[in-house]
Amino acid sequence: MRIVFAASECVPFAKTGGLADVVGALPPELVKLGHEVTVYLPLYAVVRPHLADRWKYVIRSITIPYESYNRFAGIVDGGKRNGVQYYFVDCPELFDRQGLYGTPTGDYPNNWERFGLFCRAVLEASKILGVPQIFHVHDWQSAILPIYLRTIYAPDPLLASAGTVLTIHNAGYQGWFPPQTTERLLLPWEIFTMDRVEQFNTFNFLKGGIVYSDMLTTVSRKYAEEIQTAEFGNNLEGILRSRAADLRGILNGVDYAQWDPARDGYLAAHYTANVLTGKQECRADLLHAFGLESVSATTPVLGIVSRFATQKGFDILSGIADELMRRDVSVAVLGSGEAYYENLFREFAARYPGRVSLRVKYDEALAHKVEAGSDIFLMPSRYEPSGLNQMYSLRYGAVPVVRATGGLDDTIEEWNAGTNPEQGTGTGFKFYGYAPGDFLAAIDRALAVFPQKSAWHRLMRNGMVKNYSWTQPARQYVEVYSEVAKRRS
Ligand code: ADP
16 A cells, blocks of 8 residues: 655654654554555754755645745655655745744744645645555644645545545644634635534644544554543543544554664663673663662662653652652653653752752663663653553563553553462553552552562563564554545545
């Protein structure tokens, strides 16, 4: 099949979270299965260095009309990697900026225009470079593509048989804009109704994508159920329930070429489930990188790698911080994001120098070091559509302690020592309620097993041998594409 991905992030070009990992890893996997895949991305400032020596337009100028002005977008050929064709939508006035979506003080106010233009440019470019059977769009930033396709592009015979799949990576971000956005995007006012794009008198990009896409996916089985409830649907639960028959939960995969301690180039030493000795060296390397050299060899290291956002649940960590530090533990935290959480962690680290250490930055190398050097990995998320870090930590032998939500619930199985801990089952520790006490109890269960070396090794190994590669999810996406193509043929 011919599939076009339109997305706002993709490794190695532009990344703020798991979306980029998915758009980076799924297309090559689809190519391996014999499909033809093209990925379109905005040409942000961070993309420029990737193109420096090979800047080549395949389309010089596409005119995108607005009410009282035109914008012009070029399509730059990013070449092929692992069989996937990359194209970048170039419109410097809109994309040649430092941030992908905004500055530390907030989102760019014209994101409606930035991503509206991006999606129209993808549709226009496809008519010249190749119309796919499936446009696969991701989150609110490209959810506008199916809206365009089924409204102002509906009469276009070139695009008539193309189907659409929308993947919801996070229903907490929906792209809300003023009602006037409808006409600013040259869309007909008749779609500004509650059963289409309107929500509480805003134009909601994600909602429109949900209504106008042929099929929907989200990134775990559990999250597919959760987003149909008021607690997780962020006011989209009703519209999602109305499309339940077309919604699938497909767990994200892990790119083990990047995330495997047997060959990870960022690590001080390599190790496997059978030969764990290198993990000690990685632990020492991590403690050194975080200035925690004085932590004793018998003290478990608790690791965190995360965006700092309400979603990630760190307010319940702050509720148990002092109680936790009465135990023999040390904590290494890597993250960046909202100032509120940065300050929480700064205060935490300041209260326990030499035992708690924080690095506020986005740092790929350090993220790998934390996974490899930690004994226990903490993810107390309020909600977690898929989550990648818990799957990485399984492979790296950093036993996850997670809240049982979304992909965390789907991927982590509670440790059960049984009658012989060396034969114990399970891969980590889960808690259900969103309460500090529940979180602490789960950490305590982990800490109780940690000193029992043979049980702990069994627990680590149970996780390390799990395989969450992209092979299976890619096949599930192909099933979805096939179903859409069948409906459209
Ligand atoms: P989300 O997409 O909600 O941020 P995921 O767990 O799905 O959460 O994906 C997060 C990705 O971002 C992982 O690849 C993780 O390693 C990476 N990441 C998050 N914060 C940082 C950071 N401060 N430095 C490096 N990588 C980070």
